[in-house]
Amino acid sequence: MNSEIQEPVKAISDARSSSKSPLRILVMMLAVLFGLLVYQNVRPTEYDEFIGQKFDYSGVSYSGKVINRESLQGSVVVVNFWATYCPFCLEDIEHLKDLQQALRHNDFKILGVSSDTRELLNDFFQAREMFPWPSLYGSDAVSLGKTYKVSTIPRVMLLDREGTIIAVARGIGDIKSQVLDLVYNG
The missing domain is CATH 1.20.5 (Single alpha-helices involved in coiled-coils or other helix-helix interfaces)
Incomplete structure (x- = not known):
């Protein structure tokens, strides 16, 4: 029952x-x-305060190259905040490599910014093909991240040829059309 x-x-x-x-x-x-x-x-409103400001930085890259506003001026620049432990960052880097390859004959630059130590980057770069763009690292990168309130990664900033910040986004996919427009249309 x-x-x-x-x-x-x-x-x-x-x-x-x-x-x-x-x-x-x-x-x-x-x-x-x-x-x-x-x-x-x-759009992350915490970054709105930087839109229209000049990107202001001076330091030495992983390869020993001096990076400052003057060394970037005259080119469209993507500043890429990333870390070796971030899978989304590594995916974004592959897209950046493709973009740089496509724009190699134009005035386009990428600046990597990683809070990783030099030793960690040594291991990372040895295990993979070295990035074809300058990368800031360690305390210089942390300081730059604090200046521009980067609290999550990946994070990208787009600079025009005069060094003015015109966009801040989660990844290159969010601003790729703006990059292409700036490179080709000025």
Whole structure:
């Protein structure tokens, strides 16, 4: 008799859950889509204060090259804040390599900024192909990150040919069209 009661109760329960299931799935899908829309269209306002300012930095790169505003002037520059432990950063770096290859005959530069130590970068660069752009590291990179309030990585800044910050984004994919527009249309 117990199984006789359980079967109709289970059937009613199954009917209820199956009738709500498509609605629940639809609501969940709409919520996810709304979240993605908001995520894609919300610009991090904490960086708005830097838009229109000159990028101001002076230091020495991993390879010993002096990097400052004057050495970057005249080129469209992407400043890429990254770290060796960040998988999203490493993915972004592959996109940056492709972009640099595509723009190699133009006035386009990339400046890497990693808070990793020189020793960690040595191991990282030996295990992979060395980046074809200068990279700041260690305390200089941390200081630059603090100056521009970089709290998450990857983070990219786009500088025009005069060294003015014109965009700050989560990754190169968010500003690639702006980079191409600046390089080709000035």
